[in-house]
Amino acid sequence: MRDVVSASQGDPDDLLRLDRQVCFALAVAARNVIALYRPLLEPMGLTHPQYLVLLALWERSPRSVGELADELALDPGTLSPLLKRLEAAGLVDRRRVPGNERTLAVTLTSAGRALRARAEAIPPAIVERLGMPLDELEDLRVVLDQVIEASRRQEP
Numbered sequence: 001m002r003d004v005v006s007a008s009q010g011d012p013d014d015l016l017r018l019d020r021q022v023c024f025a026l027a028v029a030a031r032n033v034i035a036l037y038r039p040l041l042e043p044m045g046l047t048h049p050q051y052l053v054l055l056a057l058w059e060r061s062p063r064s065v066g067e068l069a070d071e072l073a074l075d076p077g078t079l080s081p082l083l084k085r086l087e088a089a090g091l092v093d094r095r096r097v098p099g100n101e102r103t104l105a106v107t108l109t110s111a112g113r114a115l116r117a118r119a120e121a122i123p124p125a126i127v128e129r130l131g132m133p134l135d136e137l138e139d140l141r142v143v144l145d146q147v148i149e150a151s152r153r154q155e156p
Contacts, residue, residue, distance in 0.1 A: 026147075036129045040122050044115060045089060049074075049082050051119070054108075057092065058116050062107040064097070073148075091115060 011017070018024055034048050041051055056071050057063060065083065069076045083106055086092045091112035097103040127134055 022147075033126075033130070036126055037122070040125055044118055047082075050086055051122075053079070053082055053086060054091065054112065054115065054119070057106065057108050057112065058119075061112075062105040065094075065104045065106060068106060086112070 014020070037048050037051065041048060046054070052072055053068065056068055063071075065076055065079060068074075068083075069079045072079065083092060083094055087094055090109055093107045093109055094104055095107070097105050127137060130137065
């Protein structure tokens, strides 16, 4: 067994080497980048997933829970607790749509809208913390969008 393990570690063509796995690189990069957001979001009382919800709502509010779930690529069951916590913090309101009681609309409160001004400092701070040129980060985002689209085409 030891010979098999040591042989594969030295073989750069081994398809099962950890350092050749796209999934591993994406997972580590995502964890590390999200960790950079934590000290910027904590003073605002936000988690990274809550920040993503607010980003979507700052683009357009109100939105239905279903629209938000689609935009954020989240299951509505995962999104609902995030929205409840944002509502408890006074940043969003959730209300049934008149005439369509099955649809729940999410709207920014004045506090939620005001928080946007503080959040504007986050993207430049992340770029600075990463220490990478902005054009490289933009190119990376384009490639990641392509990966996301390719993976969505493979979903059942």
